[in-house]
Amino acid sequence: MTLELNSRIPAGPLPEKWDRHRFEMKLVNPANKRKHTIIVVGSGLAGAAAAASFSELGYNVRCYCYQDSPRRAHSIAAQGGINAAKNYQNDGDSVRRLFYDTIKGGDFRSREANTWRLAQVSVNIIDQCVAQGVPFAREYGGLLANRSFGGAQVSRTFYARGQTGQQLLLGAYQALEKEIARGGVKMYPRAEMLDLIVVNGRARGIVVRDELTGTVEPHFADTVVLCTGGYSNVFYLSTNAKGCNATAIWRAYKRGAAFANPCYTQIHPTCIPVAGDYQSKLTLMSESLRNDGRVWVPKRREDVGKKPNDIPEADRDYYLERKYPSFGNLSPRDIASRAAKEACDDGRGVGPGGRGVYLDFADAIKRLGVEKIRERYGNLFEMYERITDENPYQVPMRIYPAPHYTMGGLWVDYNLMSNVPGLHVGGEANFSDHGANRLGASALMQGLSDGYFILPATVSDYLGSNKLEPVSADAPEVKAAVADVAERTRKLLSIQGTRTVASFHRELGHIMWEYCGMARSAEGLKKALELIPKLREEFWRDVRIPGAGTELNQTLEHAGRVADFLELGELMCRDALHREESCGGHFRVEHQTADGEALRDDEHFAYVAAWQYAGPSAPPILNKEPLEFESVKLSTRSYK
Numbered sequence: 001m002t003l004e005l006n007s008r009i010p011a012g013p014l015p016e017k018w019d020r021h022r023f024e025m026k027l028v029n030p031a032n033k034r035k036h037t038i039i040v041v042g043s044g045l046a047g048a049a050a051a052a053s054f055s056e057l058g059y060n061v062r063c064y065c066y067q068d069s070p071r072r073a074h075s076i077a078a079q080g081g082i083n084a085a086k087n088y089q090n091d092g093d094s095v096r097r098l099f100y101d102t103i104k105g106g107d108f109r110s111r112e113a114n115t116w117r118l119a120q121v122s123v124n125i126i127d128q129c130v131a132q133g134v135p136f137a138r139e140y141g142g143l144l145a146n147r148s149f150g151g152a153q154v155s156r157t158f159y160a161r162g163q164t165g166q167q168l169l170l171g172a173y174q175a176l177e178k179e180i181a182r183g184g185v186k187m188y189p190r191a192e193m194l195d196l197i198v199v200n201g202r203a204r205g206i207v208v209r210d211e212l213t214g215t216v217e218p219h220f221a222d223t224v225v226l227c228t229g230g231y232s233n234v235f236y237l238s239t240n241a242k243g244c245n246a247t248a249i250w251r252a253y254k255r256g257a258a259f260a261n262p263c264y265t266q267i268h269p270t271c272i273p274v275a276g277d278y279q280s281k282l283t284l285m286s287e288s289l290r291n292d293g294r295v296w297v298p299k300r301r302e303d304v305g306k307k308p309n310d311i312p313e314a315d316r317d318y319y320l321e322r323k324y325p326s327f328g329n330l331s332p333r334d335i336a337s338r339a340a341k342e343a344c345d346d347g348r349g350v351g352p353g354g355r356g357v358y359l360d361f362a363d364a365i366k367r368l369g370v371e372k373i374r375e376r377y378g379n380l381f382e383m384y385e386r387i388t389d390e391n392p393y394q395v396p397m398r399i400y401p402a403p404h405y406t407m408g409g410l411w412v413d414y415n416l417m418s419n420v421p422g423l424h425v426g427g428e429a430n431f432s433d434h435g436a437n438r439l440g441a442s443a444l445m446q447g448l449s450d451g452y453f454i455l456p457a458t459v460s461d462y463l464g465s466n467k468l469e470p471v472s473a474d475a476p477e478v479k480a481a482v483a484d485v486a487e488r489t490r491k492l493l494s495i496q497g498t499r500t501v502a503s504f505h506r507e508l509g510h511i512m513w514e515y516c517g518m519a520r521s522a523e524g525l526k527k528a529l530e531l532i533p534k535l536r537e538e539f540w541r542d543v544r545i546p547g548a549g550t551e552l553n554q555t556l557e558h559a560g561r562v563a564d565f566l567e568l569g570e571l572m573c574r575d576a577l578h579r580e581e582s583c584g585g586h587f588r589v590e591h592q593t594a595d596g597e598a599l600r601d602d603e604h605f606a607y608v609a610a611w612q613y614a615g616p617s618a619p620p621i622l623n624k625e626p627l628e629f630e631s632v633k634l635s636t637r638s639y640k
């Protein structure tokens with residue numbers, strides 16, 4: 001049986017939808033708010049913002065994270081900035097332009113209404129964060145400064161050097177801490193959600209494992225909000241923090257929530273290249289660097305071994321400037337990544353293994369001086385030098401694409417509610433606003449828009465519209481969910497095989513990168529669909545997890561996450577195989593234009609693919625939400 005996917009997009013003209021909807025949604029009387037409990041899983045930008053805002057409104061909030069402090073959420077790693085249509089630069093920006101750039105950037109595979117709302121709310125986010133004291137960079141006269149990010153011809157990115165995520169998260173964390181101190185939020189650090197509790201068809205709680213003691217318990221609420229981040233670590237090597245995982249959304253999928261567009265993953269063009277087989281993490285060099293850095297490779301293959309500073313200007317191929325003169329080095333990520341791969345496939349890649357291109361600041365240093373460059377990117381340059389032992393003020397950086405962000409996630413309607421009533425999803429964990437490719441500096445915008453502005457309104461509407469009876473810990477659904485978690489943990493620990501968890505994760509990552517990475521083909525995806533189930537079978541037969549389940553055991557935690565990645569990876573390949581077109585980050589080699597650009601098929605694929613779990617031995621069911629465009633004309637995306 002397929003699902004009924006109602007996106008609940010409000011009627012009326014695009015610019016008026018959100019305001020009208022806000023007026024029409026139900027409110028909860030202040031005296032009644034304290035009678036409601038909301039579970040928020042995640043304390044990154046989306047989760048911390050949502051939890052603090054719910055508590056400020058008067059709800060009882062329980063917030064969970066697997067780190068030892070909410071402040072360690074992966075959002076802290078975000079570097080380059082956050083977009084907003086403030087038009088402080090008077091360079092032609094507007095809500096409509098940010099909306100259009102985002103729709104086009106996502107290759108016309110996102111919902112118009114959600115994307116418009118994101119652009120609209122973006123202006124409020126900056127005011128909110130400034131009021132919290134977030135130290136955004138300022139111009140000499142005191143106004144907030146902006147820089148440019150890929151896929152835009154205006155400067156609309158607000159930033160705090162190369163530490164924007166850290167500063168924004170400190171703002172959200174302070175708001176959260178204030179509410180914890182007041183008693184509105186109860187914080188559960190080192191607590192991992194391992195299942196969703198669905199009673200009478202509604203999400204009513206979660207099953208949580210205390211990482212320090214191994215205790216498994218149900219926690220109840222009137223509604224559950226998942227803000228658990230993205231799943232790029234399915235590739236093993238990615239720019240994400242090592243702990244990032246898909247477990248919360250994957251377990252919710254297995255309890256009935258549809259998973260949308262799982263194959264839409266973003267490969268970021270500017271990361272420090274892989275250095276060896278034993279590496280366990282990749283490091284991003286922020287896209288903001290492309291404001292001043294120029295990307296090039298040698299024109300001739302025989303020059304790749306030369307020192308970059310010995311290659312004269314005439315022998316360099318500034319391929320992004322050559323191929324995409326309008327956007328140049330600030331071409332969107334999917335396009336810049338594919339162009340880097342193309343240059344390396346052509347034998348013109350630099351550095352060990354020939355998998356690198358140069359990002360060169362020599363011109364900018366000549367034009368602006370070393371001090372200006374240090375002021376703009378100092379911490380990123382220092383990070384690069386510490387990792388590579390090369391000084392980017394003197395020699396160009398070497399960069400290569402790496403998995404970075406996942407546009408796919410749990411399907412949500414306009415209210416950010418999944419198809420399981422009462423289960424809301426925010427931030428990178430949902431699929432909502434970016435289509436097939438996310439523009440730089442738009443994830444922080446979306447996470448904070450969801451957390452500070454959208455969820456507080458839509459969750460209130462849900463609570464105000466539904467009568468929710470208390471849930472008993474003895475309900476069969478609760479007992480079954482707790483027993484499932486306990487049994488799974490017991491089973492993992494009982495295998496005591498010969499292979500480490502990390503070795504399975506690395507092998508899965510190789511498969512995903514090879515067959516479901518920057519270039520995908522039917523042949524490769526079919527191969528991956530054979531390899532992954534075999535690897536999964538071997539994992540459940542031969543994984544070795546030392547230690548016990550009654551103490552802090554990070555290998556056990558990792559094993560649970562890898563087990564879920566071994567299932568999610570298969571769904572990603574299935575989704576990529578069914579989507580017989582190229583769009584954004586999903587590049588099927590069979591579907592490209594004569595000059596190697598992505599070739600969409602709007603007639604057959606202008607829809608959201610929402611996959612539904614059908615049990616352990618049946619294939620998942622594909623549901624389609626058609627994408628309707630009223631305001632923009634579907635066109636071939638061009639940055640030339």
Ligand SMILES: Cc1cc2nc3c(=O)[nH]c(=O)nc-3n(C[C@H](O)[C@H](O)[C@H](O)COP(=O)(O)OP(=O)(O)OC[C@H]3O[C@@H](n4cnc5c(N)ncnc54)[C@H](O)[C@@H]3O)c2cc1C
Binds near residue numbers: 067164230248447
């Ligand atoms: C290196 C890097 C740089 C980036 N720079 C930028 C940038 O400059 N601009 C931009 O817009 N975007 C940037 N991004 C993307 C952006 O940082 C993320 O998309 C965003 O921070 C995600 O926020 P989130 O709140 O959705 O999730 P996260 O910050 O990942 O938080 C997830 C939370 O969920 C919790 N959690 C997860 N699973 C469970 C579970 N099972 N049980 C309990 N808790 C759980 C975690 O503990 C954590 O608190 C960058 C990403 C990377 C990797």
